[in-house]
Amino acid sequence: MFWQQLINGITLGATYALIALGYTMVYGIIQLINFAHGEIYMIGAFVGVMAVIVFKVNIFIALLMAIAVCILIGVSVERIAYKPLRRSTRLAPLISAIGVSIFLQTLMTLIAGPQAVGFPQVIDDQLYHIGSVTVSKVQLIILFLASVMMVGLQLIIKYVRIGKAMRAASEDYDTASLMGIDVNRVISFTFAIGSALAAAGGVMVGMYFNSIHPLMGVMAGLKAFCAAVLGGIGSIPGAMLGGLFLGVAEVAGVALGYGGYRDAIAFTLLILVLLFKPTGLLGRPIQRKV
Amino acid sequence: MDSLLTNFISPYYIKVFTLVGIYIIIALGLNFISGVTGQLSFGHAAFVSIGAYTAAILTTRWQLPFLPSLLAGGLLAAVVGILFGFPILRLTGDYLGIATLGFGEIVIVIFQNMEITGGTIGLSGIAKHSSFTLVVIIVIFTIWSMYRMQSSRFGRALMAIREDEIAANVMGINTTAYKIQSFGIGSFFAGIGGGLYAHTIQYLNPTDFGFARSFDYLTFVVLGGLGSIPGTVLGTTILTLAPEFLRFVAEYRMMIYGALMVIMMIFRPRGLLGGVNLTKTIRTLKKQKKTPLPGDV
Numbered sequence: 406m407f408w409q410q411l412i413n414g415i416t417l418g419a420t421y422a423l424i425a426l427g428y429t430m431v432y433g434i435i436q437l438i439n440f441a442h443g444e445i446y447m448i449g450a451f452v453g454v455m456a457v458i459v460f461k462v463n464i465f466i467a468l469l470m471a472i473a474v475c476i477l478i479g480v481s482v483e484r485i486a487y488k489p490l491r492r493s494t495r496l497a498p499l500i501s502a503i504g505v506s507i508f509l510q511t512l513m514t515l516i517a518g519p520q521a522v523g524f525p526q527v528i529d530d531q532l533y534h535i536g537s538v539t540v541s542k543v544q545l546i547i548l549f550l551a552s553v554m555m556v557g558l559q560l561i562i563k564y565v566r567i568g569k570a571m572r573a574a575s576e577d578y579d580t581a582s583l584m585g586i587d588v589n590r591v592i593s594f595t596f597a598i599g600s601a602l603a604a605a606g607g608v609m610v611g612m613y614f615n616s617i618h619p620l621m622g623v624m625a626g627l628k629a630f631c632a633a634v635l636g637g638i639g640s641i642p643g644a645m646l647g648g649l650f651l652g653v654a655e656v657a658g659v660a661l662g663y664g665g666y667r668d669a670i671a672f673t674l675l676i677l678v679l680l681f682k683p684t685g686l687l688g689r690p691i692q693r694k695v
Numbered sequence: 696m697d698s699l700l701t702n703f704i705s706p707y708y709i710k711v712f713t714l715v716g717i718y719i720i721i722a723l724g725l726n727f728i729s730g731v732t733g734q735l736s737f738g739h740a741a742f743v744s745i746g747a748y749t750a751a752i753l754t755t756r757w758q759l760p761f762l763p764s765l766l767a768g769g770l771l772a773a774v775v776g777i778l779f780g781f782p783i784l785r786l787t788g789d790y791l792g793i794a795t796l797g798f799g800e801i802v803i804v805i806f807q808n809m810e811i812t813g814g815t816i817g818l819s820g821i822a823k824h825s826s827f828t829l830v831v832i833i834v835i836f837t838i839w840s841m842y843r844m845q846s847s848r849f850g851r852a853l854m855a856i857r858e859d860e861i862a863a864n865v866m867g868i869n870t871t872a873y874k875i876q877s878f879g880i881g882s883f884f885a886g887i888g889g890g891l892y893a894h895t896i897q898y899l900n901p902t903d904f905g906f907a908r909s910f911d912y913l914t915f916v917v918l919g920g921l922g923s924i925p926g927t928v929l930g931t932t933i934l935t936l937a938p939e940f941l942r943f944v945a946e947y948r949m950m951i952y953g954a955l956m957v958i959m960m961i962f963r964p965r966g967l968l969g970g971v972n973l974t975k976t977i978r979t980l981k982k983q984k985k986t987p988l989p990g991d992v
Contacts, residue, residue, distance in 0.1 A: 438789060440910075486957045493964030495788075496735075500917045503910050504956025511950040627800070627906065634793050669804035672797030676783070679794050683786055 408538045410660045411653060416544045416613065418652020419551035423606035424629030425636070425644040426558065427599025433575035433639035434595055435491065440502040441482055442603060443626015444509035447619060449475045449604030450524075450611040451517055457525050464527040464612070468550075471604040478509075479600025480593050488589075513619040521618040524611040547609045554602060555645055562641065567594050575639065624668065628655075631675045637688025646686060650674075700827060709827050710895065715935045716830035717891045720837045722915040722931045723924065724884030729913070730922035731845060732877040733857030734784065735792035738799030739885055739912045744904035745802065746772040746886025747893040748812050751821045754894070756811070761824035765890040772886025773879045780878035784871065787860070799906050806901040817900035824894040833891065837884060841924050844880070853877050857922075918959055920966030929967055 424446050431439045449471040456467035486505050490498040531542045562568035567590075573581040574591045582588040610625070611617045628651060636647025651671050658670040684690055700709055725739045746768035753764035783794050806812045813819070844850045855863040856870050864870045893899055911934075919930020937955065941948045963969070 432789075436789075438792075486961075489961045490964055494921070496913075496917045496921060497960050497964040500914050501957045501960040503914060504953045504960065506953070507956070508950055508953030511947075511953065515946060515950070623907075627796070630793070631797065634790070638789075665808045666804055669801045672800045675797045676794050676801075679786060679790060680782055683790060 406537075406660075408536075410656050412538060412540055412544065414653030414656035415649060416547050416652070417656060418632075418649035419548060420606045420610050420613070420648075421625075421629045421632045421652050422645045422648025423551055423554065423602045423609075424625060425633040425648045426555075426641065427603050428630050428633040429636070429638050429641060429644040430571070430575075430595050430599050432633070434571065434578065434592060435487070435498075436495070437487060437498050437502065438630070439487075439599075440499070440626070441486075441505040441509060442599065443622035443624075443629070444506050444513075445475050445479050445482075445600045445622075446603040446607040446610075446625060446629075447617070447622030448478060448509065448513060449600075449607030450617040450621065451513060451522070451607075451619075452604070453608035453611055454522055454524055454617060457527055464608075467527075468605060468608050471608050472601045475600040475604035475607075476597045479596045479603075483593060483596040488592075510619055510622070517619060519619065521616045524615045524617055526615075527612065543612050547613060550605065550609065554605060558598065558602070558641065561598075567591065571595055628668075628671045631671045634685055635675055635678050637685030639689075640685070640687045643685060643687035650686075711936070711939060713825065713827045713830050713895055714892075715932055716827070716834045717825075717888050717895065718912070718915065718935050719834050719928050719931045720830075720891070721885050721888035722912050722919075722927050723837050723841050724881040724888065725912050726881075726916045726922065726924070726927045727841065727844070727884070728878055728881035730916055730927070731850065731857065732853040732874060734874055734878065735788060736795045736878075736881075737792045737906060737909050737913065738795035738797075738802075739881075740904040740906070740908035741799035741802040742772040742776055742882040742885035743889035743892065743908070743912075744806060744899075744901065745775055745882075746889030747899055747904070748806065748818065748889075749886070750890030751818055751893040751899055752811060754824065755818070755821055761822075761894065765887060765894075768890035769883045769886035772889065773883035776882025776885075777875055777879040780875045784874045784878060796906055796909070799904075799909050803901045803905055806904075812899075812901070815901065817898060818893075819898045821893055821897045821899070823897055825891045830891055830895075833887065837887075838924060838928070845924070849873070849876075914956060918956070918963075918966055920969030920971065923966070923968045923971070926966055926968030926971075933967075 424442065427442050427445070428439060431437055431442070452471040452474045453464075453467045456462050456470045457464060462470070482505050486501045487498050490501055528543050528546065533540045533542070533545070562571060570581070570586045570591045571594065573584070573586055574588055578588060581591075607617075610621075629648065632647035632651045633644045634647070635651060636643025636645070651674065654674055655667060655670050659667055663670070678686065682688070721739070721743055724742075725736060728734050728736050728739075748768075749771045750764040750768035753759045753767055754761055779798055783791065783798070786794055807815045845854075852863070852868045852873050855866065855868055856873060860870055915931040915934055916927050917930075918934060919928070920926025937952060938948055941951055944951055959967075
């Protein structure tokens with residue numbers, strides 16, 4: 406029972422972590438809470454479904470298509486709605502992000518209809534038994550893909566030139582641009598990676614829960630954002646840790662019989678963690694100067 | 696008074712304008728917290744819901760008169776705001792915003808699981824006690840008290856906290872106490888607005904007070920001009936009426952609304968009236984008229 410719930414929690418947490426990474430990377434560089442990020446995840450899920458139903462492609466090709474479309478949308482959103490506001494007050498891009506979020510939600514409702522869409526069965530529901538634990542093939546695929554992506558992201562950030570530029574920009578935006586780093590390109594790249602991960606998360610959640618709808622990005626986005634803050638916003642390992650922690654806690658809460666409070670679990674944890682560690686589990690302390 | 700008005704305007708529009716007034720009261724409360732004191736709150740709708748449910752339960756279940764129930768709703772929202780603000784206001788900036796957002800969602804889930812609030816089905820059968828006239832009177836009172844508070848020693852202390860918390864602290868302002876008081880006052884107005892809302896719409900459902908509503912209020916304040924009272928009034932009026940004017944585009948309405956938010960922010964990043972001092976502007980305009988130009992004789 407315990408191990409079973411742990412596996413379920415980790416699967417859910419892995420999808421939260423994928424979305425949380427997008428929040429945390431963007432926040433790390435431009436200190437913007439990108440509220441439209443949940444919508445990118447939702448669009449990813451819809452593109453995945455459309456690719457499978459309309460174009461009848463393999464699920465992995467559908468995944469790539471979702472990633473491509475979401476990268477395009479994510480980068481254009483940044484160009485149109487956030488870039489003009491880069492030097493303005495902190496709240497201006499935030500309101501702009503909320504505007505984008507409303508826009509994308511309505512757009513998808515108009516295209517796909519307000520009702521939930523079933524995700525076609527693309528992977529046979531084979532179950533594997535390991536001792537008392539049952540793992541489905543979908544869960545294994547999710548865990549595998551999510552791990553590959555997270556390890557890949559770590560490698561990009563550690564060793565690839567643009568990844569190093571990202572770290573530099575998140576360390577000190579102005580100095581990085583003075584050192585010859587094209588900060589605009591770095592920001593576009595950050596949005597591209599974040600959107601790709603969110604799109605993958607969307608397709609995986611669609612496969613896992615078999616149902617998607619135009620408002621699915623709202624709650625998932627908020628919880629993923631909680632995960633990012635819980636782990637320490639701006640910290641990439643923090644987002645992964647926060648996502649897994651939140652997924653496991655939520656599944657555990659439901660298993661213990663607090664199903665009615667499911668959505669409150671994430672937020673209660675968030676507030677408790679912030680009270681004791683004001684910048685999250687792995688966050689750096691804020692330095693305040695007069 | 697309202698019956699007199701119905702001779703000129705349809706009851707539907709009276710209801711819309713009543714809602715504009717209610718939102719102005721709520722948004723001014725948020726402006727006090729976020730605009731004047733500079734403390735980011737993403738959970739303002741939760742305090743509205745506390746006021747709404749308290750007032751509605753008092754009038755429907757306990758048969759109490761309307762005005763004391765309204766006041767009780769406001770006071771309870773303020774008490775909750777103070778109790779919650781006590782631990783949480785140590786956080787700053789975005790972290791405070793996120794914690795308040797979490798608080799807002801927790802309140803919704805609690806209301807959904809409570810019996811007296813009608814749970815997820817909601818609370819119906821609330822009598823229509825509020826009227827356009829009453830709302831206008833309370834709006835005027837709110838605006839007046841906001842101006843009074845902002846131009847007092849208390850208000851200046853809050854603005855000092857907004858500009859630089861450490862500096863304010865060094866100058867001898869007890870920042871924690873002031874921030875909590877500001878949070879309590881803002882929540883009080885949210886609660887009053889909530890009570891009026893409950894007795895206008897006559898039906899309450901926890902999902903009507905989620906973070907989407909909190910962001911609506913924040914949008915009203917930021918689009919109008921953070922920290923500006925006329926700005927908040929203008930922003931709230933425009934954004935509440937916008938969906939009414941956008942009815943002709945039918946299903947594209949919310950899409951245009953979202954796009955409008957982005958466009959307005961790009962062209963006026965500090966809000967419509969942000970950084971505009973109305974009294975000063977009017978004074979300079981008057982002066983320009985009076986003083987003859989050197990060439991005129």
